Amino acid sequence: MSLxxxxxxxxxxxxxxxxxxxxxxxxxxxxxxxxxxxxxHAAYNRFKDFDKYLILIxxxxxxxxxxxxxxxxxxxxxxxxxxxxxxPKINVIDLSRExxxxxxxxxxxxxxxxxxxxxxxxxxKIMINRKGQEYQKPKDSIRNMARLLSRFTDxxxxxxxxxxxxxxxxxxxKIKDNFTQIWTIFFEFQIPTIVGWKKFxxxxxxxxxxxxxxxxxxLVMNKGFKESLxxxxxxxxxxxxxxNWGNQGLNAMTISELSGIPRPTALRKLNTLIKRKLLxxxxxxxxxxxxxxxxxxxTIEKDVTLKTVRDINKSNEERFIRMLTKxxxxxxxx
Numbered sequence: 001m002s003l004x005x006x007x008x009x010x011x012x013x014x015x016x017x018x019x020x021x022x023x024x025x026x027x028x029x030x031x032x033x034x035x036x037x038x039x040x041h042a043a044y045n046r047f048k049d050f051d052k053y054l055i056l057i058x059x060x061x062x063x064x065x066x067x068x069x070x071x072x073x074x075x076x077x078x079x080x081x082x083x084x085x086x087x088p089k090i091n092v093i094d095l096s097r098e099x100x101x102x103x104x105x106x107x108x109x110x111x112x113x114x115x116x117x118x119x120x121x122x123x124x125k126i127m128i129n130r131k132g133q134e135y136q137k138p139k140d141s142i143r144n145m146a147r148l149l150s151r152f153t154d155x156x157x158x159x160x161x162x163x164x165x166x167x168x169x170x171x172x173x174k175i176k177d178n179f180t181q182i183w184t185i186f187f188e189f190q191i192p193t194i195v196g197w198k199k200f201x202x203x204x205x206x207x208x209x210x211x212x213x214x215x216x217x218x219l220v221m222n223k224g225f226k227e228s229l230x231x232x233x234x235x236x237x238x239x240x241x242x243x244n245w246g247n248q249g250l251n252a253m254t255i256s257e258l259s260g261i262p263r264p265t266a267l268r269k270l271n272t273l274i275k276r277k278l279l280x281x282x283x284x285x286x287x288x289x290x291x292x293x294x295x296x297x298x299t300i301e302k303d304v305t306l307k308t309v310r311d312i313n314k315s316n317e318e319r320f321i322r323m324l325t326k327x328x329x330x331x332x333x334x
Contacts, residue, residue: 010333010334011329011333011334012156012161012325012328012329012333013325014321014322014325016159016161017321017324017325017328018321019159020152020155020156020159020161021152021317021321021324022234022235023155023159024155025233025234025235025238026222026233027151027155028151028152028155029218029233029235029238030218030219030222031147031148031151031152032148032320033211033214033215033218034144034148034215035141035144035145035147035148036211036215037211037212037215037258038140038141038144039141039144039190040204040208040211040259041258041259041260042138042140042141044205044208044259044260044261045260046135046136047135049109050203050204050205050208051099051101051105051109051203051204052109052112052113053135053136054099054101054191054194054195054204055095055099055101055106055109055110055113056113056118056119056128056132056135056136057136057187057190057191058095058098058099058191059087059090059119059126059128060087060128060136060187061184061187061188061191062087062088063085063086063087063088063128064180064181064183064184064187065184066088067180067184068180068181068184072180073178073180073181074179074180075176075177075178075179076142076175076176076177076179077176078179079133079179079180080133080137082130082133083129083130084120084127084128084129084130085127085128085133086125086126086127087119087126087127087128089124089126090110090126092106092107092110098195099195100195100198100199113132116131117129117131117132118131118132118135119132138183142172142175142176143168143172145171145175145186146168146169146171146172146175147168149166149171149324149327149328149332150165150166150167150168150171152324152328153165153166153171153328153332156328162332166332171331171332174331174332175331178330178331181330182327182330182331185323185326185327185330186323186327188323189319189320189322189323192319193316193319194207196312196315196316197211197312200308200309200312202272205261205265205269206269206272206273208259208261209255209259209261209266209269209270209273210273210278210279210289212250212255212258212259213249213250213255213279213287213288213289214242214289216246216248216249216250217242217246217247217248217249217288217289218242218246219246220245220246220247220248221233221241221242221245221246235314235317237297238313239295239300239306239309239310239313240295240296240297240299240300242289243289243290243291243292243295244294244295246288246289247288248286248288249281249282249284249286249287249288249291250286250287251285251286251287252266252267252270252285252287255270255287270287273287276305277290277305278290278305278309279291280292290306
């Protein structure tokens, strides 16, 4: 058996990824938003319950990490060909603390998944059934991740770190061939991102609705900037530019349709966001982030809510760059 040698000299550094990310921020942030909105829509549609889905992917993540600890790597097809697979022992207290879900709710949702056939208990073992696997089978997310990575490799090639852009189809296959390894890296980014926004907004549904408005305003802003976008928009001024340039909102029906969240629930969450001054409804009944006449750095620094939004976004950005570095070093720079 021949051992594959890892050539560290071929690996790209996080600082290099960070440099390319910031140089092309205006384009990458739109890809990030697109990926996240597609993921949130699919996640909600699984159970119509974000917390239940969060528990399920947390359990899958623990399983993938355990695979990695024992040097086990499954392809996408290998992993999803299993009728059941055992997951590490569940500690409800730890699960509750890590995911910001009460212990009682955590127990109830695990029991609901057991009754639904997604998971089952066999003496001391806990198994995820075929049905549970199908609930979190990320076929669309892999395709969207390949799209995002392909766009980034285009910028890497422009910076001289790659000979040429890597196509979506090539990256899609590489992700599936290294599935449990790559999706462990993705979960290391995604789960803390979700929990961080949940802590700020109170629940994931509220974040999903607010994020849908943010994505829309980002598209409006890009259209306004057109080709002069690059020198105008940076990571540091993103929140203020989103308010100042993304000046066309969405109505409640559209937000409900795009997020998948029922309109009565969406309306309740929208009202909560207005009370917290995270959204504003204009005279046309369109919802806008912040909705301030003019936003600048000084205003953000003096406003606790705006500053917190900016800081969470920056923290998630750093985590996103780490994820990009790890994934690209696994399937491109190897």
